[in-house]
Amino acid sequence: MKIKKSEETRRRILEAALSVFRERGFERATMREIATAAGVAVGAAYYYFESKDAIVMAFYERSQGEMRPQIEALLERSKTLESRLRAVISTKFECFGPNRKLLGALSAHSDPEHPLSPFSKETSEIREQDIGFFARAVADSGVKLPPSIEPYLPRLLWMYQMGLILFWVYDHSEEQRRTMVLYEKTLKMILVALKLAGIPLLRPLHRLAAELLEVVYGSE
Amino acid sequence: MKIKKSEETRRRILEAALSVFRERGFERATMREIATAAGVAVGAAYYYFESKDAIVMAFYERSQGEMRPQIEALLERSKTLESRLRAVISTKFECFGPNRKLLGALSAHSDPEHPLSPFSKETSEIREQDIGFFARAVADSGVKLPPSIEPYLPRLLWMYQMGLILFWVYDHSEEQRRTMVLYEKTLKMILVALKLAGIPLLRPLHRLAAELLEVVYGSE
DNA sequence: CTTAGTATTTGAACATGTTCAGAATTGTCC
DNA sequence: GGACAATTCTGAACATGTTCAAATACTAAG
Numbered sequence: 001m002k003i004k005k006s007e008e009t010r011r012r013i014l015e016a017a018l019s020v021f022r023e024r025g026f027e028r029a030t031m032r033e034i035a036t037a038a039g040v041a042v043g044a045a046y047y048y049f050e051s052k053d054a055i056v057m058a059f060y061e062r063s064q065g066e067m068r069p070q071i072e073a074l075l076e077r078s079k080t081l082e083s084r085l086r087a088v089i090s091t092k093f094e095c096f097g098p099n100r101k102l103l104g105a106l107s108a109h110s111d112p113e114h115p116l117s118p119f120s121k122e123t124s125e126i127r128e129q130d131i132g133f134f135a136r137a138v139a140d141s142g143v144k145l146p147p148s149i150e151p152y153l154p155r156l157l158w159m160y161q162m163g164l165i166l167f168w169v170y171d172h173s174e175e176q177r178r179t180m181v182l183y184e185k186t187l188k189m190i191l192v193a194l195k196l197a198g199i200p201l202l203r204p205l206h207r208l209a210a211e212l213l214e215v216v217y218g219s220e
Numbered sequence: 221m222k223i224k225k226s227e228e229t230r231r232r233i234l235e236a237a238l239s240v241f242r243e244r245g246f247e248r249a250t251m252r253e254i255a256t257a258a259g260v261a262v263g264a265a266y267y268y269f270e271s272k273d274a275i276v277m278a279f280y281e282r283s284q285g286e287m288r289p290q291i292e293a294l295l296e297r298s299k300t301l302e303s304r305l306r307a308v309i310s311t312k313f314e315c316f317g318p319n320r321k322l323l324g325a326l327s328a329h330s331d332p333e334h335p336l337s338p339f340s341k342e343t344s345e346i347r348e349q350d351i352g353f354f355a356r357a358v359a360d361s362g363v364k365l366p367p368s369i370e371p372y373l374p375r376l377l378w379m380y381q382m383g384l385i386l387f388w389v390y391d392h393s394e395e396q397r398r399t400m401v402l403y404e405k406t407l408k409m410i411l412v413a414l415k416l417a418g419i420p421l422l423r424p425l426h427r428l429a430a431e432l433l434e435v436v437y438g439s440e
Numbered sequence: 441c442t443t444a445g446t447a448t449t450t451g452a453a454c455a456t457g458t459t460c461a462g463a464a465t466t467g468t469c470c
Numbered sequence: 471g472g473a474c475a476a477t478t479c480t481g482a483a484c485a486t487g488t489t490c491a492a493a494t495a496c497t498a499a500g
Contacts, residue, residue, distance in 0.1 A: 005496090006448070031487060041450045043490085052487065104331055111328045112390055167436075170332055178435055185432040192424055201421070204412055212405040215398055216387075225466085226478065251457060261480045263460085268478095272457065 010048045013038040014062075017045075017055045018099065026056065026105035053116050056105045057123075064126045067095050075136050082191055084137035088130075089161055089183070093168065100176075103169045107162070118162055131158045144198050148210035152217060160190065230268045233258040234282075237265075237275045238319065246276065246325035273336050276325045277343075284346045287315050295356050302411055304357035308350075309381055309403070313388065320396075323389045327382070338382055351378045364418050368430035372437060380410065 016038035020029045031052060035042045049055045074087035096103055105116065112119040118127065134154040145153065164186070168179040196202070236258035240249045251272055255262045269275045294307035316323055325336065332339040338347065354374040365373060384406070388399040416422070 009448080030485085032485095042488085043451065044449055046488065047448065108331045108334070109328060110330055110386060110390075111324055114328070166330060170330075181435045182432065185428055185435065189425060189428045189432065192428065196422070196425070199421070201419070202416070205409060205416070208405055208409045208412065212402065212409065215401045215405065229478080250455085252455095262458085263481065264479050266458065 006048075009038075009040065009044070013040065013045050013048055014055060014058055018059060018102070021056075021102050021105075022099065026052075026102060053105070056102065056116060059099065059102065060106060060123070060126065063095055063099075064129065067091050068129065070095075071133055075133065081137065081141040081143060081194075082187065084141065085134075085157070085187060085190075088133045088137060089164065089187075092161070092165065093183075096165070100169060103165065107166050107169055127158070130161070131155055134158055134161075143194050145194070146206045146210065149206065149213065152213040155217060157190075160186070226268075229258075229260065229264070233260065233265050233268055234275060234278055238279060238322070241276075241322050241325075242319065246272075246322060273325070276322065276336060279319065279322065280326060280343070280346065283315055283319075284349065287311055288349065290315075291353055295353065301357065301361040301363060301414075302407065304361065305354075305377070305407060305410075308353045308357060309384065309407075312381070312385065316385070320389060323385065327386050327389055347378070350381070351375055354378055354381075363414050365414070366426045366430065369426065369433065372433040375437060377410075380406070 013034065017029070017034045020034050020037055023029075024033075029052075031042055031045055034055075035045045038045070045055075049058065071088055071091050074091065075084055078084045078087050107118060109117040110119075111117055114120055115122040117123065131154045134157040138153050138157070143150075143153070164179065164183055167182060168176055171179045173179075233254065237249070237254045240254050240257055243249075244253075249272075251262055251265055254275075255265045258265070265275075269278065291308055291311050294311065295304055298304045298307050327338060329337040330339075331337055334340055335342040337343065351374045354377040358373055358377070363370075363373070384399065384403055387402060388396055391399045393399075
């Protein structure tokens with residue numbers, strides 16, 4: 001009896017929304033439809049969620065909550081950089097899988113002002129958490145980069161992951177095979193590139209890269 | 221008298237729309253507002269433009285039409301790869317400058333199904349044209365890449381340009397200085413990287429890169 | 441149990457992108 | 471010029487995200 005009734009209503013609306021989203025896609029889903037499916041009036045949906053977008057956000061946050069312990073456990077027991085990166089990225093694919101298309105509503109916005117953008121302040125908590133995963137993946141993994149570049153590596157890997165997910169969301173190939181191939185090959189490329197990054201020949205690129213990262217991420 | 225009146229009306233609506241967009245931003249601009257500013261009824265706006273988005277598209281096409289001869293002339297008289305790349309990219313910045321914010325409405329959509337997405341079929345003509353510019357910039361410029369990678373270079377440069385523009389659109393720094401720094405540094409990096417790309421040490425990356433590009437661009 | 445206050449829920453109303461039946465205008469042929 | 475057709479234009483109506491005043495359900499204090 002202590003499961004507050006309102007909690008239950010909120011859950012019911014979220015569940016109904018996800019169901020309608022899966023069935024008709026985010027755009028074509030109607031708030032009235034969602035409300036009806038949840039057995040409430042439109043107003044009720046807005047009592048629990050600020051906007052249609054906010055429902056997606058709630059789903060995103062819930063997913064992150066589910067993935068976090070899973071990713072942390074995997075990171076704990078993985079030792080190589082590769083297996084750690086796989087731990088983070090593969091978990092995402094698995095958890096988001098059933099709602100892949102819904103992610104389109106999230107990743108469709110590149111405007112950092114848009115609440116659902118991966119770069120917005122609204123998603124910053126999740127983003128920072130994700131970047132934290134990559135920081136842990138990189139930690140004492142033997143990667144040796146110039147100190148001017150190293151601090152940015154987790155953020156760069158996060159960007160890489162976002163790119164992968166974006167590709168995945170719009171990948172129409174059977175079972176998203178193309179994304180999986182892309183995943184395998186890019187991951188290998190990154191691992192090779194990180195190994196090669198130390199060689200002196202690439203020194204001229206290091207300075208440029210460092211300055212560049214400073215501009216992009218510095219005092220943002 | 222042969223400037224058909226309808227042409228004039230269409231132009232007036234487009235001009236009014238751009239003005240309202242500049243003043244209040246794409247999102248906050250109202251079709252009713254635009255119509256009023258143009259001195260017509262809403263319906264008229266829809267007679268000439270399929271949708272609010274289509275107005276932005278018309279602006280995009282018109283801009284491309286203006287930029288093309290300019291870029292082609294610059295390409296003609298430039299000889300080095302660097303100056304050619306600058307010809308393409310700088311022209312974009314200059315021409316789009318006064319309507320920079322409006323480009324947000326264009327680049328905000330990563331969904332390839334969305335008409336305004338840089339990856340949509342609606343924008344494919346402009347995209348192909350742009351990629352053509354980069355193909356000409358690369359042609360007999362002395363860049364030596366593995367034959368498995370070379371065909372993709374123009375598309376990769378186009379992607380680079382899109383990334384730059386995206387950054388620019390949302391760059392809040394004074395006069396978009398950060399973008400300009402990013403532009404300078406990344407351009408230099410690309411030029412250095414293209415020079416270094418030939419060295420045998422990077423052979424393992426070549427094969428991976430080739431396979432990867434095949435997956436991303438092949439049979440799309 | 442009653443009452444007052446709070447939390448939840450309702451549905452009509454609003455804003456805005458879009459549609460469409462028809463009005464107004466223009467063009468064409470005699 | 472007049473009659474008919476095509477073009478251009480109008481504004482009311484519609485769909486959908488969102489708001490909000492009012493109704494209802496719930497809770498705690500007496």
